Amino acid sequence: MGSTSQASVGTRVVHRRYVPYAHAHYAGNLVDGAYSLGLFGDVATEMCILTDGDEGLFASYSEVQFRAPVRAGDVLEITCDLVRVGTRSRTLELAVHVVARGEPTAEQPGAARMLEEPLLATTATGTVVVPA
Ligand SMILES: C/C=C/C(=O)SCCNC(=O)CCNC(=O)[C@H](O)C(C)(C)COP(=O)(O)OP(=O)(O)OC[C@H]1O[C@@H](n2cnc3c(N)ncnc32)[C@H](O)[C@@H]1OP(=O)(O)O
Numbered sequence: 306m307g308s309t310s311q312a313s314v315g316t317r318v319v320h321r322r323y324v325p326y327a328h329a330h331y332a333g334n335l336v337d338g339a340y341s342l343g344l345f346g347d348v349a350t351e352m353c354i355l356t357d358g359d360e361g362l363f364a365s366y367s368e369v370q371f372r373a374p375v376r377a378g379d380v381l382e383i384t385c386d387l388v389r390v391g392t393r394s395r396t397l398e399l400a401v402h403v404v405a406r407g408e409p410t411a412e413q414p415g416a417a418r419m420l421e422e423p424l425l426a427t428t429a430t431g432t433v434v435v436p437a
Pocket of ligand 1: 346347349350353360361362363364365390391392393394395432433434
């Protein structure tokens with residue numbers, strides 16, 4: 306038996322993650338789109354733990370949009386907002402923003418800067434399911 310749900314609309318979970326250069330997959334050090342989906346799974350897992358005391362399971366995505374590239378050397382902020390609470394399902398609005406980006410040069414290979422405005426890279430709507 307699971308514990309009593311604490312799920313309420315408006316609950317937010319935020320993760321921050323550095324994108325290792327080992328994850329670069331395409332020209333220009335781009336990472337694949339599935340990288341963002343992996344991050345959504347992790348932030349959704351924390352949401353399920355927070356609201357329902359269980360890791361939960363991702364059931365579906367109803368919408369995924371890749372709006373700007375994610376690159377190796379980026380620092381990402383991943384947000385997860387609970388927007389609907391069903392009996393066992395919870396609907397989540399998910400977003401990846403780039404908050405810092407590497408700008409390596411021959412002279413300074415580690416050069417990087419915080420972006421003045423976070424760059425919206427990926428959005429999705431997803432449904433997770435928790436035990437009764
Ligand atoms: C947090 C992140 C974790 C992961 O990434 S895990 C890795 C990827 N996910 C998986 O491997 C999950 C594989 N799928 C499953 O195991 C099952 O498939 C589910 C457990 C997700 C659902 O199966 P069942 O428990 O038998 O579902 P039901 O009893 O028919 O419905 C329970 C609630 O879940 C909603 N629901 C079921 N399937 C979907 C779907 N595909 N899309 C959206 N909602 C779904 C229903 O409506 C209902 O909702 P209501 O309790 O609020 O009434």
